Amino acid sequence: MAALKRLVPSLNRVLVEKIVPPAKTNTGILLPEKTTKLNSGKIVAVGPGARDRNGNLIPVAFKEGDHVLLPEYGGTEVKLGDKEYHLFREDDVLGTLHE
Known part of the structure; x- marks a missing residue:
């Protein structure tokens, strides 16, 4: 089994x-597509942040493990091993989901 590569995003990604x-409940009831269309995800890795004009590091506002709301379109699809991930800029993430 090949070792899984770890991707560290650059800048503010x-x-x-x-x-x-x-797609269905525990009892087997199929759910309409509209109710299952929440674009959310879990942050797996965070870049170090971007630099301002003076060269100071501006850290990313999110951390690993955060559940976030994503735009319907956008991001760069990345496949690592058998899983699919998406790279987003910090500005593209719409918000954090709290339970």
């Missing part, structure tokens, strides 16, 4: 694993 909601 975050690596997100999208959360796929279930």
Whole structure:
């Protein structure tokens, strides 16, 4: 078995694993596509941040493990091993989801 590569995003980018909601309930009832279309994901890796004009580091506002709301389109699809991830700029992430 090959070792899984670890991708560290550059600058102010975050690596997100999208959360796929279930298509049916525990009792077997199929859910309409509209109710399962929440674009959310879990942040797997975070870049170091961007630099301002003076060269000072501006850290990314998110951390690994955060659940975030994503735009419907955008991001760069990345495949590592058998899993698919998406790279987003910090500015593209819409917000953090709290339970």
